Each structure stands twice: as C-alpha cells, then as structure tokens.
Amino acid sequence: MKRAIVVGGGIAGLATAALLARDGYSVELLEQNDELGGRTGSWESGGFRFDTGPSWYLMPEVFDHFFRLLGTTAEAELDLTVLDPGYRVFFEGADEPVEITADVEETVATFERIEPGAGERLRAYLASARETYDIALKRFLYTSFQSKATLVRADVVRHAGRLVSLLVRPLDRFVAGYFRDNRLRQILGYPAVFLGSSPDRAPSMYHLMSHLDLADGVLYPQGGFVTIIQAIARLARAEGVQIRTGTTVTSIRTAGGSGRRRLNRTRVAGVTYRAADGSVHTLDADVVIAAGDLHHAETTLLPRPLQTYPQEWWDKRQSGPGAVLVYLGVEGQLPELAHHSLFFTDDWASNFDAIFGPGATVPDPASIYVCKPSATDPGVAPAGSENLFILVPVPPDPGIGRGGIDGDGDPIVEKAADAAIDQLAAWAQVPDLRDRIVVRRTVGPADFVDSYSSWSGGALGPAHTWKQSAFLRGTNASKKVDGLLYAGGTTIPGIGLPMCLISAEIALKRLRSDRSTTPMPEPL
Incomplete structure (x- = not known):
C-alpha cells in the first residue's frame, strides 16, 4: 500500500485525502490549525454561529459528483435549501434594490x-x-x-x-x-x-x-458551510484517513537527485512537522499533496533549487483581493436584507483600481457583500436576532492589519468595518443598526497570513486574469520533485469550493496517469 501525506485540512485537503484513501492509499492528513476546514470554518459567540469564509453554494453538480465518487450523494450528506430570492442588490443612489429570484423568467x-x-x-x-x-x-x-x-x-x-x-x-x-x-x-x-x-x-x-x-440558482446547506467540511471529514475517516490537527508541516523531505537520468531524479520522501507540544517529527511517504497555499508550499517548505514556483515567479503574478470580514450578531429582525445582499458603488473603476491598481488602498465607499444566513437557518442566531457576515474587498496587503473582538482590531481594519456597517445601515435604511449590535468580530489580511499562510494576505488566491486561468494558471505537480502534487484554490482549476473539490480529483487523476478531461466514473 502506497503512503500519502496531505498537507492542509481545508476542503481540498480533506477531499484529496478521502479520494486517495478510497483508491487504496494509506493516507495521513496534517492540519496546522486546531480545527479542520481552513477558510471554510466556523466561529460562535453569544448564541450566534458564523461561517467564517465561503457562503455561496453554486455548481451543485460538482458537489454531487464528488460525493458519488465516495459512494454517497450530496442529498444524503447535506440538507440543501434553494434560496429565493437568490440575492438582493442595492445600488448607490438608487431608490430601491433589485432582487434576483430563483425563477429565471422572473x-x-x-x-x-x-x-x-x-x-x-x-x-x-x-x-x-x-x-x-x-x-x-x-x-x-x-x-x-x-x-x-x-x-x-x-x-x-x-x-x-x-x-x-x-x-x-x-x-x-x-x-x-x-x-x-x-x-x-x-x-x-x-x-x-x-x-x-x-x-x-x-x-x-x-x-x-x-x-x-x-x-441554476443558489443553494444553502442547513447548519452552514461547516457541515460540508464535517461531511467530507467523516467520509475521509470512514475511508481510513488518519487526521492530525495542531500539526504544522515545516518542510517537505526529498531523496535522490544525484544524477541526470530520470531514475535519479529527486523524489518526495515525506515531511517534517512540528506537533502542538513543540516536538519535531518526520513522516515517510511515497506521495505528498500540498493542499494549502501554493506559495507557502513552494517558497517555505522546499529549498530554492527544488522550487517550481520560486518567489520571482510570484512577483510576476497578481493576487486576488484581500478582505476585511465583519461578523455581527444583531438584536431584532432585518427584513431589509435577503440571505445574500450586494451593495454596489456607482464608480466601479475607481473602486477596483483602489484594490488592484498602483498605490492600492481600502476603497471608500466600497462595494460590499452581506450575508444574513439567519434568513434561512434558524440555528445560526438566537430567536429574534440576526446573524450578519460582511465582506469588504481590500488590497491583498498584510499591512492593513489584523481584526479583533468588539473593535479592538488594527485601526485600518476597524475603520473599514465601521464604514461598511454605516454604509449598510444607510443604503438598506436601518438607521439603528449600530445600536443593535451585540456581537462583533473582525478579520483582516494579516489574519489570513497567520491562519492560512496566505500569499500576500489575499483572501482567495491568484486572481483569475487571462494569464492566470486554465493551463496558464500553472501545473498541479512539481516539475522538480516527483511525487509532489498540489490541490486547492491556489492551483488548477481555481478559486471556490467546487474548484477545490475538482482539484482533489485532478490530483488523483494525475497519480493514475489519467489524462482525460471529463469527471471520473462514479463511484470511484
């Protein structure tokens, strides 16, 4: 039985581990945080439970295909609800929002x-x-x-x-x-x-x-997006995956590489990791899949001569935006907001230039996204209260700072959060919103570096520009270390939960020498 190590316990790492174990590998998964899920996490306070990252369930056929590979279905593993309206859009200076319903004819x-x-x-x-x-x-x-x-x-x-x-x-x-x-x-x-x-x-x-x-419409898994992580982790364990949390991989070990012939090429040998108690250990493996941030895996876990994507490669790439995230527990109802609400400024050119252009700065005002899962899921907030998640796109710059509880984050982060709260209150006509907030937490770009080793403090990964899409995005295997593969939103096919599930399948296809372009037969 071949041994595989998966580095990273986000959705891509868990999915990769489950598929490899199903395919006959002995698999260990190492996650540096104490909880699984990566960006798809959960946080609770004062009776409110917040999804800390992804909140849009799109491409349901990709989820269902993945679950079918493991002998089950999305319907069996998740309690999915169709959102209607799918989302509501507020426009700067407009008298009323526009609703996008679940009915395409509407x-x-x-x-x-x-x-x-x-x-x-x-x-x-x-x-x-x-x-x-x-x-x-x-x-x-x-x-x-x-x-x-x-x-x-x-x-x-x-x-x-x-x-x-x-x-x-x-x-x-x-x-x-x-x-x-x-x-x-x-x-x-x-x-x-x-x-x-x-x-x-x-x-x-x-x-x-x-x-x-x-x-196709927008869905929501009852219990929040953490239920997707829980389902995949459960399936991975059922396939025999050994999962270790609080375990930080510090290097990818290699062997060989002494000659020019392919038989003497450098091969992966395993990893070195630091346990929660500070002790250092090694694990042997025939295959290593780095399923966290690709920049971190390449530039930190490998020596420079073995890096397929060294720092100078990244210096020529464009990161996606950073984010200031705001989690709010609010007393009373907010019928003005749908499950998903978007707030668009009139001048998009300057808005996006502030994020991606030279001299990047936090947009003011910003085009923001607001999620109110309590519109659909009664379990995420106390009765009579609302759960809000606000995303403010900002430059991918760790210098913007970290967030905190009750306004004690770094000044730029808290200023962006305050502006977003006031913008939401004014545009949605909820003048007493600030007075009704009973729980508040913010997250900034530096938190993405701390928690996920995120390249440049970005919230998502490399931007999908035409030079960073499809086969131009890069390869999902090291060109210098045999047996080292990549999965997750920072490699192919790209950003988002469905793409992460697909990346796991592509990793397995590569190990199988399967060069087809279509999904693998179900079940695996």
Whole structure:
C-alpha cells in the first residue's frame, strides 16, 4: 500500500485525502490549525454561529459528483435549501434594490423592466453562459493539461475562435455589448470578484458564472458551510484517513537527485512537522499533496533549487483581493436584507483600481457583500436576532492589519468595518443598526497570513486574469520533485469550493496517469 501525506485540512485537503484513501492509499492528513476546514470554518459567540469564509453554494453538480465518487450523494450528506430570492442588490443612489429570484423568467422580466429589450438579451446572454460552462466543465476544469489533446478536441476546435475571444476580451466589455443600464452591467460583472478579479480584468470566459446564479440558482446547506467540511471529514475517516490537527508541516523531505537520468531524479520522501507540544517529527511517504497555499508550499517548505514556483515567479503574478470580514450578531429582525445582499458603488473603476491598481488602498465607499444566513437557518442566531457576515474587498496587503473582538482590531481594519456597517445601515435604511449590535468580530489580511499562510494576505488566491486561468494558471505537480502534487484554490482549476473539490480529483487523476478531461466514473 502506497503512503500519502496531505498537507492542509481545508476542503481540498480533506477531499484529496478521502479520494486517495478510497483508491487504496494509506493516507495521513496534517492540519496546522486546531480545527479542520481552513477558510471554510466556523466561529460562535453569544448564541450566534458564523461561517467564517465561503457562503455561496453554486455548481451543485460538482458537489454531487464528488460525493458519488465516495459512494454517497450530496442529498444524503447535506440538507440543501434553494434560496429565493437568490440575492438582493442595492445600488448607490438608487431608490430601491433589485432582487434576483430563483425563477429565471422572473429575472428576465426584471431585466426587461429596468431596460426595455434587456429581457431577451438576457436569454441570449444566459444561453452563451450555459454553452461556455458546458465546454469548460467537459474540457477545461477536470484536466491537468498534461495532454495537448485537450486543446484539439473537435468541440474545442469548433469553438476555438470564440473561446480565444472570450479569453482576451474583458468581462465588463462583453457585458456592455448586451446591456446599457449600469445596474444590469454590475449584476453580471460582479461574479468576477468571486474569482479574485474585477470585471475589467477577468476574461469574458467567466460570463459562464451567470449561468450558475441566474439559471441554476443558489443553494444553502442547513447548519452552514461547516457541515460540508464535517461531511467530507467523516467520509475521509470512514475511508481510513488518519487526521492530525495542531500539526504544522515545516518542510517537505526529498531523496535522490544525484544524477541526470530520470531514475535519479529527486523524489518526495515525506515531511517534517512540528506537533502542538513543540516536538519535531518526520513522516515517510511515497506521495505528498500540498493542499494549502501554493506559495507557502513552494517558497517555505522546499529549498530554492527544488522550487517550481520560486518567489520571482510570484512577483510576476497578481493576487486576488484581500478582505476585511465583519461578523455581527444583531438584536431584532432585518427584513431589509435577503440571505445574500450586494451593495454596489456607482464608480466601479475607481473602486477596483483602489484594490488592484498602483498605490492600492481600502476603497471608500466600497462595494460590499452581506450575508444574513439567519434568513434561512434558524440555528445560526438566537430567536429574534440576526446573524450578519460582511465582506469588504481590500488590497491583498498584510499591512492593513489584523481584526479583533468588539473593535479592538488594527485601526485600518476597524475603520473599514465601521464604514461598511454605516454604509449598510444607510443604503438598506436601518438607521439603528449600530445600536443593535451585540456581537462583533473582525478579520483582516494579516489574519489570513497567520491562519492560512496566505500569499500576500489575499483572501482567495491568484486572481483569475487571462494569464492566470486554465493551463496558464500553472501545473498541479512539481516539475522538480516527483511525487509532489498540489490541490486547492491556489492551483488548477481555481478559486471556490467546487474548484477545490475538482482539484482533489485532478490530483488523483494525475497519480493514475489519467489524462482525460471529463469527471471520473462514479463511484470511484
């Protein structure tokens, strides 16, 4: 039985460990934090329970496929609820918000009401999004790009001209070709932020995201996103995975590399780790999968000569945004907010330039995202109260600082949090919001470095620009150390929980020498 070590207990690490164990490996998973989940964590205070990271459940077919690989289903493991409305959008200076419901026909009617003729154009836009999504799912998401045959498949060649155009044309210009009203453009452009980018920097290939939220709809797992982590951890343990928390990997060990012939190439040998009591240990392995931050794995856990992606490689890459996160427990009801609410400033260009441009600074005002899971899940807040999660996109800069409890975080973080709370109160017309807050915690970019070894303090990973997408994003295996692979949102196929599950499957496919572009047969 081959031995595998997975470094990192987020969703990608747990998924990779479960799949490898199912495939016959002896697997140990090492997580530096005391709790599993990584960014997909949970925090409780005063009767409120907060998801600390991801909060959008999209691409349900990816989740279900993953669970089926392990002999079960998403329906059996999770209690999923369809959100209706999917989300509510507040616009700077507008009299009322716009709701995106679970019924695509209602959304078509909403677009038509805002801009005559936009309803039918939305149908065409969504048809294009669906076609692009289907090609991506079939050819570009479940592959390691080891085989060039991926790029010469008949369906890819047939759409080659259009696909190239979608890669080099920014999303905001693509959307502008369909719609004139700025509100509609913002609704269709904002998914770029979920990909760690902005509408003027993300390729229009990612208009496929609109198929996910406008056509497929938005779901929510009752109990919060931590239930996804709990389900995968449970399945991993059932497959025999040994999980160790509070265990920090300090180096990836290697052997060989003394000659030029392939038989003498450097191979992975295991890891060195520091236990919670400070003692140092080694573990042997035939395979190591680094499922945490790729920058940390490459530049910290390996010596410079064995780094596929050394610091100078990262210096030429663009991080996705950082984030100031605000968790609020609020007394009383907030009917003004949906489960998901978006607050868009009118001047997006300066908003995104503040985050990604030279001389980056915290936007003021910012386009923010607010999640109120208590709209759907009664278990996340005391009766009669609301649970709020606010995300303020900021530059990926640890210098912005750390968060804290009850306003005791670093000044820039708390100032951004205060501005977001006041913006929410004013735009949603909740003037007494600040007075009703009974629980408050903030998180800043430096916390992402401390907790997740995050490159540059980014909240998501490398931005999905055209130079950092698909086969241009990098490889999921070391080019210098045989047996060292990568999984998670910082490698292929990219950012987001579904992408992390797919990255786990791609790692297994690579170990199997499976160069197909489609999902693996179910069950594994």
